[in-house]
Amino acid sequence: MPCDSAAAGLVTLGAMISDLGDPLANAHDGHYDGLLRYARIFLEGKTPGVSGRLRLTTRPHTTYQISSATDFKAKKLVLKCRDGVIWTISQPALDFYVDGEPPPQWKTDAGLLGEDPYRRILPEADIVSQNLGRSYAGLCLAGRVAGEQASRKICSDIRFLSDTRVYGLDELLSIHGWSSSMISRVSFFNCRTKQLDRCSALPSLVVADGDQPFLHAIHKTEWKQTDIIGVIHRTMERDRLEAIGAEVIPNQWYTDDFEMLCEVPPVVRGISISIRRRRS
Amino acid sequence: MLISATEFFDFLAEHPAYSVERHEISEPHFDSLRRNLRGIVERLSDCDEEEANDLSNRIRILLSEWLTVPVPFNRSILDAVQSLGSPTKVRRKWGDDVAVLYATAINSAQMLPPDNPVRTKLRSIFGFIGSDQTFRIYCHRSARAHFESLLVNGDVLLSNASFLHSLREYREARTFDVLIKVGPLRSRGWGSVPDALISAPRFGTLVQVVWRGCHDEAGFGYDPVAPTSMTPSDSAATERGDVLANMISWKTIPFSDRRTNDPLPEDEFQLFSALNQARSGRAAILVGVDYGQGVLFAPRSEILSFDPAPSAAEPIQFRRPDETLMEGMFVIVPLGTDADLGGPETRKGIYSRTWKASLAQVYGGNPDALVSSLRSGGIDLLNLHASIQRWSSSLDDILPAPGKPKHFEILIQVLGVNWDGTPAAQEESTAGWKLAWKEIRHARGEAIQIGRDEHELINEELVAILGTHLPDIRTESEKSDTYVLSIPSGRGVRGNLRFYKVRSVEEGFLAPETELGFVQELSLIEQWRV
Numbered sequence: 001m002p003c004d005s006a007a008a009g010l011v012t013l014g015a016m017i018s019d020l021g022d023p024l025a026n027a028h029d030g031h032y033d034g035l036l037r038y039a040r041i042f043l044e045g046k047t048p049g050v051s052g053r054l055r056l057t058t059r060p061h062t063t064y065q066i067s068s069a070t071d072f073k074a075k076k077l078v079l080k081c082r083d084g085v086i087w088t089i090s091q092p093a094l095d096f097y098v099d100g101e102p103p104p105q106w107k108t109d110a111g112l113l114g115e116d117p118y119r120r121i122l123p124e125a126d127i128v129s130q131n132l133g134r135s136y137a138g139l140c141l142a143g144r145v146a147g148e149q150a151s152r153k154i155c156s157d158i159r160f161l162s163d164t165r166v167y168g169l170d171e172l173l174s175i176h177g178w179s180s181s182m183i184s185r186v187s188f189f190n191c192r193t194k195q196l197d198r199c200s201a202l203p204s205l206v207v208a209d210g211d212q213p214f215l216h217a218i219h220k221t222e223w224k225q226t227d228i229i230g231v232i233h234r235t236m237e238r239d240r241l242e243a244i245g246a247e248v249i250p251n252q253w254y255t256d257d258f259e260m261l262c263e264v265p266p267v268v269r270g271i272s273i274s275i276r277r278r279r280s
Numbered sequence: 281m282l283i284s285a286t287e288f289f290d291f292l293a294e295h296p297a298y299s300v301e302r303h304e305i306s307e308p309h310f311d312s313l314r315r316n317l318r319g320i321v322e323r324l325s326d327c328d329e330e331e332a333n334d335l336s337n338r339i340r341i342l343l344s345e346w347l348t349v350p351v352p353f354n355r356s357i358l359d360a361v362q363s364l365g366s367p368t369k370v371r372r373k374w375g376d377d378v379a380v381l382y383a384t385a386i387n388s389a390q391m392l393p394p395d396n397p398v399r400t401k402l403r404s405i406f407g408f409i410g411s412d413q414t415f416r417i418y419c420h421r422s423a424r425a426h427f428e429s430l431l432v433n434g435d436v437l438l439s440n441a442s443f444l445h446s447l448r449e450y451r452e453a454r455t456f457d458v459l460i461k462v463g464p465l466r467s468r469g470w471g472s473v474p475d476a477l478i479s480a481p482r483f484g485t486l487v488q489v490v491w492r493g494c495h496d497e498a499g500f501g502y503d504p505v506a507p508t509s510m511t512p513s514d515s516a517a518t519e520r521g522d523v524l525a526n527m528i529s530w531k532t533i534p535f536s537d538r539r540t541n542d543p544l545p546e547d548e549f550q551l552f553s554a555l556n557q558a559r560s561g562r563a564a565i566l567v568g569v570d571y572g573q574g575v576l577f578a579p580r581s582e583i584l585s586f587d588p589a590p591s592a593a594e595p596i597q598f599r600r601p602d603e604t605l606m607e608g609m610f611v612i613v614p615l616g617t618d619a620d621l622g623g624p625e626t627r628k629g630i631y632s633r634t635w636k637a638s639l640a641q642v643y644g645g646n647p648d649a650l651v652s653s654l655r656s657g658g659i660d661l662l663n664l665h666a667s668i669q670r671w672s673s674s675l676d677d678i679l680p681a682p683g684k685p686k687h688f689e690i691l692i693q694v695l696g697v698n699w700d701g702t703p704a705a706q707e708e709s710t711a712g713w714k715l716a717w718k719e720i721r722h723a724r725g726e727a728i729q730i731g732r733d734e735h736e737l738i739n740e741e742l743v744a745i746l747g748t749h750l751p752d753i754r755t756e757s758e759k760s761d762t763y764v765l766s767i768p769s770g771r772g773v774r775g776n777l778r779f780y781k782v783r784s785v786e787e788g789f790l791a792p793e794t795e796l797g798f799v800q801e802l803s804l805i806e807q808w809r810v
Contacts, residue, residue, distance in 0.1 A: 001285075002288065002289075002292060002476075002479070002480035002526065002528075003283070003285055003288045003451070003480060004285070004451065005285035006285070007285070145603050145604065146603075146604050147593070147594075149593045212603060232504075233480075234475065234476050234479045234480050234503055234504075235447065235450065235451040235474065235476040235480055236447065236474075236476075237447060237474070237602070237787045238467035238468060238475055238502060238787075239563075239579075239602075239787055240602070241475060241502050241503075241504050242502070242504070244504040244505075245502070245504035245505075248504060248505060261524065264524065267524050268289055268292070268293065269289075269292045269293055269296075269526065269527045269528065270288075270289060270292040270480065270526050270527070270528065271524075271526060272503055272505040272506045272524060272525050272526040273505065273524040274505040274506075274524075
């Protein structure tokens, strides 16, 4: 990109709307495994800031503590209520979610995503209505190195006008905590703290906002199988430009993807695009 | 107000092509001055002596400035050349060939015309810029005065808005018509400019004034996605098959003041660049602060800093100089032994008290006389008064001290320090400054270690304590660009912290490890620019 912009957010929004049309794009399959993974992290006690609390979508104001009686071999998650009652829950447990993270599904109207703004942005989008009540972690925005607030701010400056109201790009991205919706279909990777906003399965697509997030994303071991889009502006120092150049040049592992490049619609002046794919 | 991405894309869409008006300047005596000084640098490049490196660095800095800044051709050029030493001393030290080059350089400097042709050209360019055209000048901060002096009696008025000094300022600039640049387009070194001038232009025409023989850096205007697609001399951006290039095209229109049969002068910047490749050191970023001073930091170091912007979510935090530390923020530096920040107390000096007390006394008696003596002795720092005040500010703090051993030796000699009461009193007469210098080097090495290790343990606490002083910090930051904040006792951390407003952040330095993390003279830091 020739200048700093909210382009990474816009690319993410496009991918998100595309995912809304995929009936399989939800967090259901890996949800219970994610809860068990979270329970293990909590019970090991090695990671600060992990409260070990879950919530229930039908009683969102009550928390349930993960118990040390949890049996990982048998895949039985044991919870302790405040009144001392012990619950053993099993798959798929879609009504339980980690405190501070989005629930996998939501049934009350107030917390659902609205279809209207997405359909207005991409009228041809084939949105699956159930997805508006289901979270998804397959799409991730790797935010700016300056932090989450900086990432949100640049997105909030982009506004979409509907008949009845104005939507900020930050709100439409449905990143957890950026909108009033309970549902989040874009996970957020904080490049400053190096933390993902949820204990979930790996993303299948990461959109990196800037050079440092891009470099971090392509070197993150867990994301080796993940598709990565880097949106990077050129108004930066030569050393940083060269660091990007060294990564995008074809090498023994990655080659040019001419076919996909040919499918890209004509770009406006000032934008350059390069696509690499893993050598087969 | 920042330009929106939409505005910028509209601007690019309206400009199918951009132009470089390249004005090439030549002046026989200046060419001769360049050639002879460059010859000295070449001959000294094989020499490992520190004095040779020192002389070579000084010539490189002089040439780099003259080739990228519209300096007036007045007595200062000759003075600068002659300050390299007396011809006799040069002959004795470096031999006949260097002495001949030096004598010719002095002669050429004496023969320079009264007006620098670059300045003449710039005046004519300013005259041609229409009143309806907006222009900006890209130059180093220190070069600004020379541009302003061009137009003292002219119709064109220069203001803050007329100048761009950094990548950040360029990034935040609105679009305009003409950009003026003196010197070649290079991404690193003296007079460097961002590649984005070419790969993301915010103006229609680049007016470039260059001395003959100074070439633009090959591949300048680098786009990491389309790296071979653009140089300003190309008539159009070539399109590679494996990328969608940015479609920004440049056309160069050359202008030459006169035809000459003289051989094309060699490119000093290419020579300096080749010499730099042989240098070792650590990549560093310069954070420029007030009074012609700056601090070199390793690129990914975490620097305690304060952001005075009301919108800053976390005003006090550790920031990286190449990422989140910006101009206008403040860097926070512990003040030597005054700050008990968890490290050992070995920075209390045995010798520093003696020489600093002597310095404070002599300087207090007659500041100008001391400065004059130090300059005669060979200390060529630009702002010597400020340096002396800093060196003598705290008797117990070893760290504020000259950066070079030669300068320190001259200082001690000029002061005539009496080392009674120190171990040096038992040694030979010249041992005092060497022991004192060893103390400085030791303290610097240790401070770096402290900065990397022990301070990490108290970082959180320090940030939290500074957070409670935020109202005071904001008030002080509004009043002054440099100030000291005292942390009262009774907290886990106590001592004094100095706040320096960040004037500039520049990449492109290669410095010894021991020179990182200290406030030093910019003129001293220049030697490590690559």
